[in-house]
Amino acid sequence: MTYLFGFGLLVLAGAMVVLFAMLGELYARTGGMEGAGAPGGGSGAVRLLDGARVGSQPDGWPIGLAEVPASDLRVVLVLSTACDSCEQVAGQINDLPDLRDFAVLVSTIDQDRGVDFVTRHELSGLPHHIDVGGEWVAGELGVMTSPSALVFRHGRLVSALLFTDLAALSAAVFPVKEAVGNE
Template sequence: MIVAGALGLLLLAAAVVVLYAMMGELASRIPDPDGGADRVSPLAEYSPGAAASAWPTSLGGLGERGRSTLVVLSPICATCNKVAAELSTYPAERLGTFGVVVSCGSRQAGDEFISRYALDRLPHLADEGGAWVSGNFGVKMSPSALLFEEGRLTEAYTFGKLEPLLKKVRQVKEGVS
């Protein structure tokens, strides 16, 4: 009886922790009324210096191209949908060495998101369950931007709009940060 009660209490505590984590994640997706969507902030959880064990061919060799940027989006994130819409009209040649990872529940959902926003004109990956990006770089949040130097993760940011992110990436590449 005591064991069953202790197990029940443990499960209840775990459920509360998961609930608070979900609430925090959802709250982080609500835009600030003072224009927080223009903010580019360092990502709290990622693995600086990490390198992928293997880069998917659909990412077009971004891991071997000097400085590169990967944007992590998700089909279920409202901000990610807005960023994807911005990307769909942005000239690819102005992005530089740039790719998109779509962290999704299923490959089909990722492919539909990529197709809906014409992201297939860029190096891209439908990352089922976020396994590749979280497994290699410790990133579990979207939208986020990962900056690489010779395939090694150097910096990671969260953002709400494409233009402020691209400005930050230019500053980092020019050593202005």
């Protein structure tokens, strides 16, 4: 009986990750981001993500993201191993001139796929967490879409954004960092 329950839970977690990735892809491909996720690139639009628990502070943090609550401002990139747009975004990360304000959360169906994603895109130098089943990000923050960017100030979610271009995301977020830092 315990094995059956465990297997059922594993199937449910896998379905959640696949749904998470499919929703992000569908939204981007249907023009929800003005074609930003369409093959061949897009407008680089950055939009607010509906459904995220903006203003909330997670009860607990995964070890890989433990430094996020101590940061003045930190952007956690939510990427999925089952998402083509996420693969493109992951390929852009190391092109940024300054990565110290970024962390990565990889939502995946199993640990090995997440480790492969982090290794393939050379993300191990960034604070990162492999979120099997997307359980932490969905449970703590209500986020089930990727690629998305979660902007935290001292561990509190202050913004959640949909994006497909890291340069556009940086241009949207970091002027805000200067304003927030001057409060």
